[in-house]
Amino acid sequence: MSMKSFPKPSELPVPAGAEGWEKIYPYYLVFQDALREEEDAKFWFCDSQHWPTVFKPFETIGGEFAVKCLGQYNARHLIIPNANGIEFRIHLGYLYMSPVPVPEEQIADRVPHFQERVGYYFENWPRLLDQWHSKVRGTIAEMETLTFRKPPAMVPLADIRDGVAKDGSEQLLENYDRLIQLAYQNWQYHFEFLNLGYIAYLDFFNFCKEVFPSIPDQSIASMVQGVDMELFRPDDELKQLAVLASQLGLQAAFENTDDVEGTLARIAATPHGTAWLERYEQAKEPWFNFTTGNGFYGHDQYWNENQEIPLGFIADYIRRVDLGQEIMRPVAALIEERDRIIDEYRELLEGDDLIAFDQKRGLAAQCYPYVENHNFYIEHWTMGVFWRKVRELSRLFHAEGFWAEPNDLLYLGRNEVRDALFDLVTAWGVGAPGGPIGPVYWPEEIERRKGIVEALKTARPAPALNTPPASITEPFTRMLWGITTEQVEQWLAAGDDPNAATGLRGMAASPGVVEGKARVIMDASQLSEVQDGEILVAPVTAPSWGPIFGRIAATVTDIGGMMSHAAIVCREYGLPAVTGTGSASTTIRNGQLLRVDGTKGTVEILDEPAVAGPSAHSHNHEHGHAHV
Structure with missing residues (x-):
């Protein structure tokens, strides 16, 4: 590979019009000239999984509180032997992180406290x-x-x-x-x-x-899947409301869900409308305290304040129910597959290993x-x-x-x-x-x-800064963000790869192979563009995108590991997923035919773009709502 390291912070160009950007954030969140030698010696990766959009000054509160509190549990509460917290900085509007290692000589002393x-x-x-x-x-x-x-x-x-x-x-x-x-x-x-x-x-x-x-790795993940997660409750509530609306014959009332008051009034005017609205009110608290984003931005739109969003999702679910489609998550099938895999591996063990396997899996x-x-x-x-x-x-x-x-x-x-x-x-x-x-x-x-x-929004963030370590061992960095030694090498070699135009490699996050047309989505405001059977390609998905997981054939993301939200949600919905590709959202174009192999972690681009839509290049929008 031609590069041995990523650019230093000082080497990245400042977008025109963003001069003086450092002053809009607190001093302790930006790289300091006086500390350049120390800060350039550390490897930093961009957490665009949680913060895909440039921070407005007040919004740094989410990044600060989240990463500081993550660190305190590693370093002060649980005394994790090999992992302290994660240092963080904002550079050119995006959040960069650097895991803090524990010196080798301190690890043994931490073990009894940790245990x-x-x-x-x-x-x-x-x-x-x-x-x-x-x-x-x-x-x-x-x-x-x-x-x-x-x-x-x-x-x-x-x-x-x-x-x-x-x-x-x-x-x-x-x-x-x-x-x-x-x-x-x-x-x-x-x-x-x-x-x-x-x-x-x-x-x-x-x-x-x-x-x-x-x-x-997927077989291990499968052995704990198929659980009844509260995070899926908002989406499950909408599905149940859609089934009820279909049974009660309320389809016509959902013709224009952008008009919230009109939609609710039309429902109320039907013979069975009152019963449906009672069920709707029950679902709202607490499950409509839910955003189409991820909660870290002031522009995130919440269902309880923007009811056109859940009503739009319900309308789409009604359409699919009436077409005879299965809209519920395949929980029974997931549990059956989980139990099959558990039994398969248990049969290979005996004695203490079998006891340990059952305890650790439980x-x-x-x-x-x-x-x-x-x-x-x-x-x-x-x-x-x-x-x-x-x-x-x-x-x-x-x-x-x-x-x-x-x-x-x-x-x-x-x-x-x-x-x-x-x-x-x-x-x-x-x-x-x-x-x-x-x-x-x-x-x-x-x-x-x-x-x-x-x-600042006119430039995508660099995936990482400075020289990566020879190997990345910090467990959360690997599991949550998918920042592995192999992934970093792939990012470094991206410019040298003659196959980059025809395929990408990432984390094998959820099994299965599927072909379909790409739909590149840069943020939640574009979710209404997703069509049935398309392959969702995004910098990252939010857990709140659940209502579209029933429509898509697979998911491909730029960042994320085995425990990222995209990986977990796709496994629970039974969809193939490849996460942590580094550049799928900027490499793939709308309408391209893809083959996604979530078992191997590969994405093949099978043809030239059918549609050169604006989505692939647009930066994050902060307005508009998602409804399908």
Whole structure:
């Protein structure tokens, strides 16, 4: 291969119009000239799996809380012997990560701490997981109580008589601080069980590799599949509502689901409409606290606030039910296949190995559902409430003239919002005729920042930075992101590969071979373009794309490992998948005929583009909704 390393951060060109981009993010999130030697010595990979779009300043909160809290469980809670946390930086608007190794001489000392702590969780899993649900729901419930309202022009006389001695503005400041604290709190809870789920799976995975050296990775994954995951509940609720609507003869009411009020009124006017609407209301809480995105962006659209999205999905499911298609996930078939594979491998073992196999598989199967289920409670439900409250606060500022658009708060960092709040309450408290300074300062600054963000979006992120290590051993990097030694070598050789125009190689994430036409989707706003039987090609898929998995024939992504959401969802829907190809979304064109081999991890491009659609080149859109 011609390259031995990826570009250094300083070698990447800054897109025209994005000059000064570093200043819109906190100092600790950008590479520092004073630390260039140390930072250039580390290998960084881009996590476009979770953050495929350029960060607006306020949105860095998701990346910061997620990666910091992941790290604390490796390094401070569980004391994982060979893995500390992951350092992270934003470069040219995208998030880059560098796993922190544990020095060889410290590993042995960490083992007994790790065994004691992890052992306690595994021995008390059901009780501790129940406790986790209570903690997380409690945080969400408190978040719902927070409000952002302008204090009264005059303190009520009752407050004078009661000696309250405050003007109400303190509640605005306290509620903002509390909103940030509560989001942080649930992100800490997020990782309490996640790493344990990976650890239990990896323990089983490594044991299988030891006793069955030639076992495919997918066979190991299959032995814990077919579970009833809460992450699939939103999609399952829509399917049940569609079946009910079909049975009740409500098809005509779903002709224009973009008109939410009209659709619900048409349903209500039918003889059986009330029964269907009661079932619809039951499904909404909590399962409509669900986004078409991934919860990390302020522009993510949630079902409960944009009901045209779930209604559109229901309409498509009704169409498919009436055509006689099977819309339910093949759970029974998955369980049958799981049990067949388990029996096949159990027959090859005896004695202690058989006992160990059963114990490790049982533990992995118990812990595995959390790897996806937490996603509903944190990324979707918690962050849905969080972003709704952020928009409420942003509208308050907008009404006071601080910025031109209702959601422009997203162009401030979260600590700048605190300053803006104090500016606002100071003007109220002082009663000066000129009012706060913000309306003079922020509109121009926000327009400047918008220009920078738009300019950063014109360039796709480099997949990695600097020189990769000789081998990548950190387990989460491999399992979640699919960043393996082989994958990095493939990225490095991408420019030298004479076969790049005819095929790609990635992670064999979900078995099966299928041929079909490519549909390149760069973000959720384009999901309505997906046609039955097409092969979905995307930088990454979100778990919330479940309603289209029944339509597609296979999935191909740029990033992701065996435990990525795309891999898990495809296995649970019985679809072939190749993840971690590095460049599928920019190499493949709409309409090309593909052969996807999810068993081998290969994607063949069988012809020239039939349709040179705009999707393959467009950068992420932030508006529009997905309905099919």
